[in-house]
Amino acid sequence: MSELFDLLVEHPFFKGMSAEQVRVVADTGMPVSYREGETIFSEGGHADACWLLLDGDVALELQTPGHGPQVMQTLHAGEILGWAWMFPPYRWHFDAHVHSDTETIRFDGPRLRNAAEADPVLGYELMKRFTRILVDRMQSIRIQLLDVYSTPR
Template identity: 50%
Template structure:
């Protein structure tokens, strides 16, 4: 059986992170399985973890009045989700639902925050990775919402 440190090392999110940092983070993690249809996170609930998807698909959803649940993005093996553990008040901003059986590494947010505080270099490396993911997800959400609401970008000055 692989150690948590080895599992972290294999996940793309932690690609090329120093082994000593992965060893340091490893005791914050645990393997977890979610069944199809099970909510992994609920909007406005305490955000105590972030997740590395090892296998399966997760729908990131938000509730839209008069529309119901809107799937903003589908995440797959090799993806991560959950950055709400980073920012007070530590509440989920979206729902996350297992679309099939999901095997994930669940990392404890409080444990990670404490480790980032005690090792600022490691914390900086982790924050750079999250910043890239957050930026990508915001772009994907914007595209999804433009599609749902049929909005088009107004022409820029000089465009016809």
């Protein structure tokens, strides 16, 4: 437990949060490992968690008929996997496929939500961090959509 706290309090993602706030978050987390080839979650499934990736690579995939799984984005050490636990109806939008053996801290979604509801200051700190993730991914996807490297004729 205290090991997990020590890890999180030093982590850039939680930088700026008070020790007490980090402790509340740490209470909802536990270390989980995934092997290459595993699926962490699947599109449409119940979104009840998020993961801080400590090592390894995870691909967010969409299944397209006739083309198999298409990789939308990959996530790597230091990044957060999963935001759908925050918003009803709590369903995953992608498949999370493990590209290489991955070490994570898995945080329990419902418990995090309850903690945030109970302490709006903590809730706001979490919201700022997850909104940043959403903004970054939206910006990236906008650029990807432009297909800037294609050959215009």
